[in-house]
Amino acid sequence: MSVPFGVDLGNNNTVIGVARNRGIDILVNEVSNRQTPSIVGFGAKSRAIGESGKTQQNSNLKNTVEHLVRILGLPADSPDYEIEKKYFTSPLIEKDNEILSEVNFQGKKTTFTPIQLVAMYLNKIKNTAIKETKGKFTDICLAVPVWFTEKQRSAASDACKVAGLNPVRIVNDITAAAVGYGVFKTDLPEDEAKKVAIVDIGHSTYSVLIAAFKKGELKVLGSASDKHFGGRDFDYAITKHFAEEFKSKYKIDITQNAKAWSRVYTAAERLKKVLSANTTAPFNVESVMNDVDVSSSLTREELETLVQPLLDRAHTPVERALAMAGLKAEDVDTVEVVGGCTRVPALKATLSEVFGKPLSFTLNQDEAIARGAAFICAMHSPTLRVRPFKFEDVNPYSVSYYWDKDPAAEDDDHLEVFPVGGSFPSTKVITLYRSQDFNIEARYTDKNALPAGTQEFIGRWSIKGVVVNEGEDTIQTKIKLRNDPSGFHIVESAYTVEKKTIQEPIEDPEADEDAEPQYKTVEKLVKKNDLEINGQTLHLPDELLNSYLETEAALEVQDKLVADTEERKNALEEYIYELRGKLEDQYKEFASEQEKTKLSAMLEKAEEWLYDEGYDSTKAKYIAKYEELASIGNVIRGRYLAKEEEKKQAIREKEESKKASAIAEKMAAERASREAAGSTNEQAQKDEENTKDADGDVSMNQDELD
CATH class of the missing domain: 2.60.34.10 (Substrate Binding Domain Of DNAk; Chain A, domain 1)
Incomplete structure (x- = not known):
């Protein structure tokens, strides 16, 4: 049985929601994070996706692709493509009005379509869910931006299929958040609908949805978005500010160095988060370029000045969504806010001013969409029973x-x-x-x-x-x-x-x-x-879809082989050092001098091979080397374990003997106690009988007197 799961495919991070345990759980990845970076990297041997891709990003910028959502289904002649280029560190090329990512993979230049890239990432997400839950994952509800056209939604659906998933529903991300609100909100009215505005400002998109909620029912009245308004635009503005400052202060131009720009951009994102809770924050990056360390600072007021052009247009999506719904701001009962970028104080203040009322944060800002998507997927499951909930989009x-x-x-x-x-x-x-x-x-x-x-x-x-x-x-x-x-x-x-x-x-x-x-x-x-x-x-035509499926399956097998090979290599290296150390310590008494000499020579030879010609060898050779060493090492280890077992057995026998002695002593004491108690009872019985005899004599004498 497939476990229903919902995926919030974010431009920066992705969240996985799973319907289980009579509720919705958010899964953690291999490093126990509840969000996984939406990134795919390509190396000399294999791919690095998610957390591993983020780890190697700075050292492999040109072969690391992020912002996957932004190029999915996007035609090359779209004006948006020109805007997106500035955020990519990996080369993008055009072919037949389609955007392709060009990377150096396994020693040669290779191109991948956005559908293939998203499929690679979703396959990784699927495997993360499988490892975390030990379940089977086939059906998926994928949450995508509300501004996606039919072409982009079709590309998202095809990417799911290439990843071996069945897209039971492609849902607007903000609608998924609204479903989560409607399902888990316990105080919704049953008669007159409650009008709620859901505002989602994430890494790259600002969306607004106006909906009417009743108990067990949701009707979307209107929606609008600004697809070039999000956290990355704030980060870009900060990075651009410091790039200008460093030109005059340190005489370096980070715009001409992709790695320097990336490091400052990453630091700018951290700075933005710090300024959400503090009024000022330092800014330092070591050896950013030409061995120059840079340092500066930024205040919250300066940040608000930098992003003022963004704040000035924050009202537009709200007004468009209200117009589609046929409502005014004062008609809205509640404004529910989600998305990481809404933590910026100036943005929260602007939104509150636009709606003319305080904002509500009852939904989890990072996980609301994934939870709603997981519930929607569960609604489509033939085996799960969920509470009735009806919803329509526009x-x-x-x-x-x-x-x-x-x-x-x-x-x-x-x-x-x-x-x-x-x-x-x-x-x-x-x-x-x-x-x-x-x-x-x-x-x-x-x-x-x-x-x-x-x-x-x-x-x-x-x-x-x-x-x-x-x-x-x-x-x-x-x-x-x-x-x-x-x-x-x-x-x-x-x-x-x-x-x-x-x-x-x-x-x-x-x-x-x-x-x-x-x-x-x-x-x-x-x-x-x-x-x-x-x-x-x-x-995608069936023929092309099947071709992508075969390519992804082959790459997955290859990645697994590389991972298994690396694991075997690490196991061999660990065994060499472990055995060498124990040979002069724990195993010293259990190996003959001849065995020590032979094994030490084998260990030294294996170590030299491992760091020389064996550094980039095959899985089979690492296994063979390991077994060659283990053929002698395990014999010595067996003797050691046998001796240790003897010691443990002796200790167990000694403890058992002590226990037996203690039990015998206890039983003897109890027996003595019972005997003493029996003797006391016998004496008491005799005394009682004597008393009865004495009473009888007195009575007889009394009779005689009478």
Whole structure:
């Protein structure tokens, strides 16, 4: 049985939520952190993903890829691509309007698509969950930014599949946080809905959602976002400030040195966090560039001045979300805030001012999205029972369907089916009159409303099998269109209908029970036949998807082999030093001089080999060297253990003898006690009998006197 889990795929860190133990747990990774860096690194032999990728980042900048969410499904001709470039230390290249990451992997230049990179990372996340819970993980609910287009959502879904996961739902991250709020909030009303604003400002995105909550129900009223407003923008502003300062103060330009920039950028992030709790903070980086140590400081007021352009536009997403919901700020009952960047005091003050009310922090700022996503995944599980909770999201963009004009039909060639602000999941049925097979296409309705560079095309389906009844020009065709729970727009089914004359019983409640039933002749539309649907969507073609699957499986096997080889190498090195030390200490009395001489020579030879030609050897050779040493070492160790066992046995026998003696002494004492007690009782009985005899004499004498 698959364990349902939800993943908050963050731009900087990712959080894993799992439905178990009658609740939602947040899993820790291999170093016991509740967040895992969203990063993939490439080395000479294997990949370093998550924590290991973060550890080697500074020494491997050009081959380490972060900000995975930002390039997933992003076309190369998008203006956003130009903005993203400044945050990447690894080279990005363009091919067929797709962004690729170019890295030096296993000694040669290799390119990977964003789908492959995200799949690598999700596979690591899946394995982390497996190791932590010992469970089976197949179904996933993946939380993505609310501004993702259909292309980006499709790429996220495909990445899950390449990672060996079944994406039961691709959900907007802020909607997942809202679900978590609605499910675990115990005081929601049952009649009039409570209007809540959820504000999420994370590493790279600022999103606002306006929702109406009732007990067991959530309806999203409106949402908006600023996808270039987040923690990294604050970090970038601080780094840029110090870059200018260091130019004049130390005569160094960190903008020309990627490693220096990265180190200052990392220190700037720490500084931002310190200033969230303090009014001033020092700033120091050792040997940042050309062996120059830099030092400075920054106050909270200076930071607010640096990020003032960001703060000045903090009201925009709020106003847009309220406008979509048809509400004003004063109509909102509560403002719930999540996201790491909302810890910045100036940002909290700005948000409170925009809404005109104090902010609420009842949700966990870092884990709320993952918890909500895990609950949503559990809702889709056929084996888990969860408390009933209904929720609907809203479309950020309008979608229309277009179809071929039919010469025998007089109808339009398109229709807006799913309008902006409309709720989904949703199903609509349209009726067309067709004389032949036809094509239908889904497109965004308003190109000007889309992010720049977004293509209008969503999907195309060919509908085959249309057969017109004899004597008629067209046949009525029903097309079921679906905006599914993940936000994908599809053609779910298509079929033709025809009129048929049938006899339908007339219901007469006053008729006698024995009376003959009466019928009327009516014409009804009935399904004639299902039509064949062949689709082309924004998802990867099956052939390419399978190719990515094979590549990921091969890389995973390779990573495991490298890890196992390193483990065997470390085990051999540890055994050499351990055995050498014990040979002159614990094992000294248990090895002959000949054995010591031979084993010492073998250990020295193995050590020389390990640090020379064996430094980069194979797993099999490390195992062979280990077993060669162990063939003698284990014999000596066996003698030592046998002697130790004898000592332990002697100690156990001595302790058992002591226990037996103690038990015997105790039993003897108890017996003596009982005997003494028995003697005392016997004497007391005799005394009692003597007393009775004496009383009898007195009575007899008394009788005699009478």
